[in-house]
Amino acid sequence: MTHSSDFNAEKASNLKVIGTRPARPDGVDKVTGRARFGADMNLPGQLVGRILRSPHPHAIIKSIDTSAAEALDGVKAVVTRDDFAENPDNHAVLCNVMAREKALYEGHTVAAVAASTATIARKALKLINVDYEPLPHVTDVDAAMQPDAPVLHDTIFTSGVDPVPTIPSNIVARCEFGHGDVEAGFAKADIIVERELKTAATHQGYIEPHACVASVSTDGMSELWCCTQGHFDDRKICAALLGIDVSRLRVTASEIGGGFGGKTTVFIEPVALALSRKAGRPVKIVMSREEVFKASGPTASTSMRVKIGVTNDGRMTACDGEFRLQGGAFEGSPFDSAAMTAFACYDLENVKSVAFDVVVNRPKGAAYRAPGAPMSVYGVESVVDEVALKIGMDPIEFRLKNAVRDGSQSSYGPKFGPNGLVETLEAAKAHPQYKTPLGPNQGRGIASGFWFNYGGETCSNLNINADGTVTLAVGTPDIGGSRASMCMMAAEELGIPYDSVRATVVDTGALGFNEGSYGSRVTYASGLAIINAAQQAITEMCKRASMMWDIPADAVTWEDGYAKPSGANAGEFEPMSLAEIAAIAANTGGPIAGHREHNADSAGISFGTHIVDTEVDPETGRVDVLRYTVIQDAGKAIHPDYVEGQFQGGAVQGIGWALNEEYIYGDDGKLQNAGFLDYRVPVASDLPMIDTVIVEVPNPGHPYGVRGVGETGIVPPLAAVANSVSAAAGVRLSELPMSPPRVLKAMDDAKQAAE
């Protein structure tokens, strides 16, 4: 890492733009409907693409006859598995994008058509004759792990176990993290609590369905417009699946109507390209909401066992967890991060965390905000709550007693550096909500959570325009207000007003490779590239000024937007503004720009603590969220409103996950609630105003101290809400979602057990 990326305390305490709350540059376009999202693009001659999906959760595809569809007037192309070559490096994505030997879930793509109208396309789908041989299916993670379960892939032999099994199963892999001796630790415990818990699969629930327009020329030059979190990633995978050079595919990211991790991979994009290549015309595919639920990438459902031992004075002696995650029909559930994050909040002598990646007949999962962590932390924080209750200790005091600090050994390996967990807990203890009296049938829940945050491959450009304004070219789609924060960082470094800087998310032809907008990495990694690019431009501007003044370049410094002579040999010159230097750039060597390419690390771990008060209706089991506070370490908030927006958004998705949202499968292996009518995301009346507290413990790896903030906010709420509802209901809830029927049953069962 360059020296400039390290925390600069003096700089961080003298920031002028960072920490203010300017209006977002994309705000007006969004309220006027001018912002162009995935489905808002149309090209001349464009065809309508539609996808034929498997009605079976598990079936051999014996044959596909497309002749009748192809013969239909208005049909310009039909594609099936035969149009995609085998691709060993991207086998799972390929098979997910277009089924090969088997359909592995209801909704799995089997064929696609491009036609002149939507009506013709729909008719054509009905004319495609697929001969299926249905097979037994399994959708539950525990059932899929049984020895007699229907096996999805005869190529999966569990990795991470010794010896490697000789027969295939649905268990893709086992992983283990931890240190110490948990059995010895439990022997030292005064109290041990062990529980089995479950969470349901949920969907990211972005309001914008996946949409793309693909156009392939006869010479192979290809364009793709799509809503995505990572258009460079899309280019890479689409080029690979279609066998075209990366240089021949240009991908443009539209405005993105929510992603939360779910738009970090491809579904319809390679299909649209294949149809366009075959039809010789542009093809647009837009998913319906039902397709989004059935055939995009929901999150894992989980089952888990968590065991924690404590002494009577509140010290955790051992933690042991087993986490079982299904990631849909292909490998790749976030089982490893579930295991790594589960106990990450605690400074433990003895910890063991095991997780399994399991395949079932469900759509292939995609990332969802801190993938894996909300579920395992739900299990751990539920049991933490229970042990604290058992020894009669305040849940915040208990966490403070065991919390990781600077230098603590993490439960998954590395030593933690400076971090804000203790600060979030102290802030929770001091928050007025924590002292608000509770009424009958009300309960309060606390939970903490952790996320790694990511850096990654990044590349940004900064251009000084002749009129003294500045343009930023960024390769990471703006999913959380990053254009504003990029402009703020550039303005801060250059010493010019925020309004003089504009950022554009540019297409793949305009920058080097950028990983997508995921891992809470954008403000950190793209922002750091912008800061570095600005510093490079400043160096160049100082050089240009020195040329005008005819003094050595190192005799010029940059201060508040001006080049100034400095030092003994500099001489007396009027400072030159950025605009003045820019205006004469043509005469001093041409355009002035800065750029930065890096593989950023030191993203800065982040912890959060949530407080939630709920009330339970004892007659119907309905839960009302009364008050909610998110407290999280942001390192340094660039735009505090957007940081709070991330906190609130994460918390509310977590509330939905905790109380209502779930994928409901019938015995037939089909999804029963593939629509917003029955997949219930929270509406305005479900929520109180979410209060927020931004804690700022600087990230030592960033000049301002920035940490990622996007994901940690969804980690604590499942547990916090569960702890709150359990307190209100007087019985421990151990399965999500805590829908009214489940809460009522738990209360009834507890009543009966007491009688």
Add this chain to the structure above:
Amino acid sequence: MRDHGTFLLNGERHEIRDMSPTTTLLNYLREDQKLTGTKEGCAEGDCGACTVVVSELVDGAVQHRAVNACIQFLPMLEGKSVTTVERLRGPGGTLHPCQQALVDTHGSQCGFCTPGFAMSLFAAYEDRQGKGLDRDTANDVLAGNLCRCTGYGPIITAAETMGDLPAPQWGEDRAARELRALEALCHTDTVKVASTDQQFFAPATLGEFAELFAEFPDATIVAGATDVGLWVTKRHMHLKTIIYTGRVQGFAHIAVSDNTLTIGAGATYSDAIQTLAEHFPDLGELVRRIGSTQVRNAGTIGGNIANGSPIGDCPPALIALNATLVLRTGDAQRRIPLEDFFVDYGVQDRKPGEFVEAIEVPLLENPDQFRCYKLTKRFDQDISAVCGCFHVTVDDGQVSSARIAYGGMAATPKRASAVEAALVGKAWTMETCEAALSKFSEDFSPMTDMRASSDYRMRSAQNLLIKYFVEGTEPLSTTRLVGRGSTIAGGANHA
């Protein structure tokens, strides 16, 4: 009869002819007109990303209502004016206060839902003469708009503060022009919009409606299309003949006389809610929780009944209120108790060519004896797992009559006759209620589905009787988490 439809889109006259009459307004906006500011998030009226404002003349004044463009068939807009987000822009490119407030509060993150939120707020702003909304009203106005990024906080703040911003300069002039333009579109001809194999009729009088339905007894009758719209967008049904009731004069009539409330079958929930809340406070609150503002602005009480769904919320309430259904074939009227209309799942007592004309509801001496409970996973904009409605009268401590009806407990909305019998003549006590619980299994054997299990339905249906008893003897607010007592009934129009 006219062979084309006419409506205003952003102030300009559009004619609809020679196109599929089940073309949705949303597809027309996005595909034909390239007005892509209106978004498609679900195409089933759940997410509100496609919200537009439909204005029409009501008693000589212009009424503005937010609706979901995704489930409005284009010819349903006959004689109305549609405003999309593209038209909110004021003179000189200024933002409407609802838009400016969203910008100022950072009410957009991804921004995909934002045009829909802006239109819902715009309709509320226009309805309330430029006032901001209190939190309860904002919840109501926005219950049909999903946002997944913000947690709604900044959007609620925008709703609360939009009234503090300067009113748009185009206000009065544009309103007067819109009034004149709508007046110019008024006519009483039947409108027919047809394609090669579909036809859509929009009659203007009851007589013509009855005649058309007699001529095409297989026609699909559409009022608000909040259900039929989904037959087209989700199930891709091809509807051959459609008769639209929204223009039929007098069909949305609401009147009280001789201690009877008469609701025309064409009255939308929004049309009826104030009158309902006035006479039956709990029914007002129940209706406020049906769908969302957009759905209530389109959907009708008559449609909720005629549709015959076992989980419609109006039927159990109206059965408990001893409502009479007025059916009509041609000129002939027939009156039946509402409960007799529901014969079996998907089967109603409705002859070919016969339609629901009105519902007659006897008023109550003591409206607070009537209570409704809608159990859902989510409080607003959700389909009932169980809907229980109670009207028990007590004389000298004895139950003199009991009408209890449930939705979601059987294949039809159904009275709990055995439970009622176990109450009548007994002392109105907790013991009597508890003794009646065992009778539920004689009345109901509910199904298990994704909304609730059979056990939950049965258990909560029983609990609702207990809740009804407790609420009759204790102050309301201590026993209700939310609902009447904490939120004013009155829905979209309460100011």
